[in-house]
Amino acid sequence: MKRLTFALGIVLMLLTCAPHAAAQSNPLEGEWVGGSNLFKNPSFIHFRFNVLTGQLSGLVDVQNWRMVRRKLSSVRLDASQLRFEIPSTTGELYVGEGTMEGDVIRGTLRRGEDQGNFHLLRVKSVNRRTLEAYTGTYTFRNEEQGGKQEEHLITWGSLYGEHLRWVSLSDGSTTALFPISENTFLFASSVVNSPVPAATWTFEKGEQGKPVRSIVRVTNRPDQIGSRSDLIAQEEVTLHNGDIRLAATLTAPKTKGPHPAIVFVPGSSDQQTRDESSPFREFEPLIRAGFSILVYDKRGVGNSTGDWQKASFDDLAGDALAAVNYLKRRRDIDTKRIGVWGFSQGGWVAPLAASRSRTVAFVIMASGGGVTPREAEMNQQLARMRMRKLSDTEIKEALDFMKLQFEAVGSERGWEHFQAEVPKVRAAKWYRHTWGGVPKENWMWAWWRPLVSYDPAPVLEKVKVPVLALYGEADTLTVPEAIHASIERIGLALKKGGNTDFTSRIFPKASHDLSVFENERWVAPPDYHSTLVNWLRRVTGRK
Helix, strand or coil: CHHHHHHHHHHHHHHHHHHHHHHHCCCCCEEEEEEECHHHCCEEEEEEEEEECCEEEEEEEEHHHCEEEEECCEEEEECCEEEEEECCCCCCCEEEEEEEECCEEEEEEEECCEEEEEEEEECCCCCHHHHHHHCEEEEEEEHHHCCEEEEEEEEEECCCCCEEEEEECCCCCEEEEEECCCCEEEEHHHHCCCCCCCEEEEEEECCCCCEEEEEEEECCCCCEEEEECCCEEEEEEEEEECCEEEEEEEEEECCCCCEEEEEEECCCCCCCCHHHHCCHHHHHHHHHCCCEEEEECCCCCCCCCCCHHHCCHHHHHHHHHHHHHHHHCCCCEEEEEEEEEEECCHHHHHHHHHHCCCCEEEEEEECCCCCCHHHHHHHHHHHHHHHCCCCHHHHHHHHHHHHHHHHHHHCHHHHHHHHHHHHHHCCCCCHHHCCCCCCCCCHHHHHHCCCCCCCHHHHHHCCCCCEEEEEECCCCCCCHHHHHHHHHHHHHHHHHCCCCCEEEEEECCCCCCCCEEECCEEECCCCHHHHHHHHHHHHHCCC
């Protein structure tokens, strides 16, 4: 009798608790992806809704609107009706209202007088072990190019949390992948215009349960079948610089090591996760040449801790050296052949890291690092004013005013002088290219303080290893004369320090990221990869 009473008690308890457990869940909870045509510019949108202490909350990512994990200020779901608010840097809220029907939400999104539509599709949750099994390289035949074999990479992404990312190793094009089933993933860009994915990637497993091939389905096109290849090994790793933790990916050949390695140092953008900063286009030629590549999320973005807005070049160089020191401890890395490759702002950081370490064996500076940060900022605005066809007189006025903004960085007196001049020039065509409208409490002023007097020349004088400098002739973030000045200054500083192993190259028609526009797409200049690989082989002794 006691046993029966106990059993009935358990049943009653479960029946009593079941409605309570159901009430705690929320159909909105989880990840959603889709698109919006707000501002008449179709954009990919990513939401993550959570239930904390019974209250709905959420984060949103929209790269086109410079939103990265921005917290929703309000979110509410009544039956099938959703309403959310997103704070804006302009002070005007984004307000979204929509209806949930199963795994799809459709509605309107507005900010002030601007209004558009949005749609969202639910993302399925897939465990990490399954995701990790899918990473690797897959070989496809490109029928449009006579059946040419092309390698595609499935790697880890970090912009949207723990997700996979597709990369075309032929041109570096890439997009995030989100699961809609255990083995089928949508391309992020394929749901911008509709919640019905226009392109999906499906992994097929063999008898041993491992993925052996992939099927890419694109609307109105034949299926593309890719077989699993054995080109690249990948590993997610964590780097430590003091209390800063950097999320990184080590990409390596699957051939027998140890391999020489390259640490990629990202630029200045506030979105420098591995998704944006990885030199994906260079992966295949470098891997085939026997080099490993380590790329990390810049501090404070992606899955790295810290705050890049409060970081000096010394701090960032410390992050690069944390990657170098990590590689020194690995048996599969040739510890005497570890180099640093700095892109854009990284062109200042990489030589600084090399000047502080006897381990760094070579330095690559791409699209930056020769002139001072102050000159680089002025050259960038000069290039933009020339594109707007401002007159020489207007440009001179702007550059004279910019000198005051750098004085404002360094002293209170300079700030007062700068502010006194602002009302006099606010109506000028060039005013938008200056910092005249940036409030004093903005993070930028403090960030510039240690940089305003930074001179790369004394640092380069301390660099005793081979240096390669790469620039694009059509870099829209600078002016042609500044490119030549950068190369000349780098060479002079190295020579002054006794280093004559300096190679430079300017690629015709190439942009800031060293790409040229051909056949309706951005590709590497004709001899870019051979220049890079041959130089690396020479300085590392690789055949």
